[in-house]
Amino acid sequence: KSKEEQEEEEEEENEAVKNDNAEYDDEGNLIICQLNKKRRVTIQDFKGKTLVSIREYYTKGGKELPSAKGISLTEEQWSALRKNVSAIDTAVKKMQSRIM
Template identity: 50%
Template sequence: KRKKEMSSKSEKKLKTEAKPSKVTERTLGRGSEEEGMFQIGKMRYVRVSCFKGKVLVDIREFYTDKEGDMKPGRKGIALSAEQWNQLKEIIPEIDAAVKKL
């Protein structure tokens, strides 16, 4: 419901750019909040969601509970659309720093 209410250019841009080509896309049904999840490790995912009317890019470890459902863990960070765009801009600098090590 919120996704329909929140339709700005930055959100549309964010949603289209958030799909990396080399990452497994996985959609989990969660009642009314079905969200796109992109696996980046064994139990690590990037998830694009809307919370309190704001688009978030959530990078988080997940765990499996006793019932076998995947739940988000404490280890992770949720970036606003602005923070996500800033991170994307400095990726070349981060890559250069990694290559130096």
């Protein structure tokens, strides 16, 4: 996808969340995006804390449920990751240039 297409998709997703037209999973977690057929990024409330979760999902009894495979980040951890996205992007590009 082009950068323009990605930005357009991000804007649509942001609008859906703002307008509460968002999609929720079978456990009530807000689905931010689907990374592939089995993986999703969700926002959930766990014991009074807001978590950003990146998890694999499975089907059981007709319901899509999050598996133990994945990671849940607190708001502080999410903030630390966001601050380092540029460094991660740079490292990924360096690694790709070594491989190619």
